[in-house]
Amino acid sequence: MDYKKHFDWVAEHDDGPRSKQRGFHAQVLGKLRHHIQPGARVLEWGCGRGDLLKGLQPARGLGVDLSPRMVQQAQVRNAGDGVEFREGDIATDTIDEKFDAIILDFLSGYLSDVQQSLEKLHASCHPRTRIYLTSLNHLWKPLFAVAQPLGLVLKQPPSNWLSSNDLINLLELSGFEVVKSGTEQLFPFQVPLLSGLLNRFVGRLPVFREMGASLFIVARPVARPVIESEISCSVVLPARNESGHIKDALDRIPVLGQKTELIIVEGNSTDDTWAVIEREVAAYQGPLEVSYMKQPGKGKWDAVFAGFAVARGDVLVIQDGDLTAPPEDLPKFYAAIASGRAEFANGSRLVYPMESEAMKLLNFCGNKFFALALSFVVDRPIKDSLCGTKMLLRSDYKRLLKRIEAFGEFDPYGDFNLIFGSALLDLAIRDVPVRYKDRAYGDTNISRFSGAALLLRMTWFGLRKLRFHK
Structure with a gap:
């Protein structure tokens, strides 16, 4: 023809x-x-x-x-x-x-x-x-x-x-x-x-x-990204009332790539977290390049945003300060990003068996529900939308911020910001399983019922902006 x-x-x-x-x-x-x-x-x-x-x-x-x-x-x-x-x-x-x-x-x-x-x-x-x-x-x-x-x-x-x-x-x-x-x-x-x-x-x-x-x-x-900065990866650790986990975090977070920096962002704690951070960082002699700061506002997303703003690594990752998602799993996230197999690596706590006190039954059911809801919103399979560990390239994060700018400040946690933004950029989203552990110190910083109501509002927001967009 x-x-x-x-x-x-x-x-x-x-x-x-x-x-x-x-x-x-x-x-x-x-x-x-x-x-x-x-x-x-x-x-x-x-x-x-x-x-x-x-x-x-x-x-x-x-x-x-x-x-x-x-x-x-x-x-x-x-x-x-x-x-x-x-x-x-x-x-x-x-x-x-x-x-x-x-x-x-x-x-x-x-x-x-x-x-x-x-x-x-x-x-x-x-x-x-x-x-x-x-x-x-x-x-x-x-x-x-x-x-x-x-x-x-x-x-x-x-x-x-x-x-x-x-x-x-x-x-x-x-x-x-x-x-x-x-x-x-x-x-x-x-x-x-x-x-x-x-x-x-x-x-x-x-x-x-x-x-x-x-x-x-x-x-x-299918291509490997270019990771060429002196610091390959920046780990941001939001820490509110986590004084009992700071030393463990310094000891357990591994080097990812050529060199890794750890940025601890203290979140207006009511315990002695800030004093412990100052003491433990001063005494630290390990391979990580460590810095710390107080977050300017409130909420986990504010802490992550502040930490990512000063990060120098080509790859950015969030490590929750309670360490219930073990830092020892971070190399799996880095391998997925550095190989190009994933462009947004999303932690999933709902694959492997978890320790007995790691997640209450009501929380487990809620996490299952929101994972299914988010999968429908972004039209991708998401096993666990609320796991704290998430990794992506710094260059993708900057593009993501521009893409969700019109959304305003709708997500105080940051999980939906990152998932919605990655979906809008058409990034390859991959779930990386983690073995969820019991909290060793303190209590969760999230209220179950008020948090669930907020997550429902954010899910509805996502339906309007992503799934049922004009």
């Missing part, structure tokens, strides 16, 4: 069908805008007239299309303000320039060798590049056959109707890992109220989420 000739013809004859598809394409743009923030570097293969690329407001946008006439029209309509268009064939050409996002919008159906085309994308990827691939859901094939005589779509050439599993398999064969997949556009038309109800709510519920008109897949290159 001569696709260049076909799409040159489409460029001259699809004004009518395209106008009828305005709502469909607006929905695709809205979905991608949720994932790709303005100011990103974006490459789109099969860009057509460039409306989608321009609508994403990239700082650097490159649109490539096989059809000379499509490229000519794109240059007239959408070139400028950092957006460029050129002719090219994804099957034979490579772009030796790095982009934050690469889009293949309904392109895979026209590729004679999908795997070969996907493999060429690596030349344009850095370790945090995300691939956004859309395609038509084969469940809708009969409806497209009806749409052609009605003038809703032009007559289509022979093409691939690949299933979601086909595309995931081809991405993995090509050296990419799928971060998330599903369908969108249960109702691919713009009708006030009805479109929002069906696409935002009904279409994201179980069963219905597999029935949308469009397949939507997010993938990433």
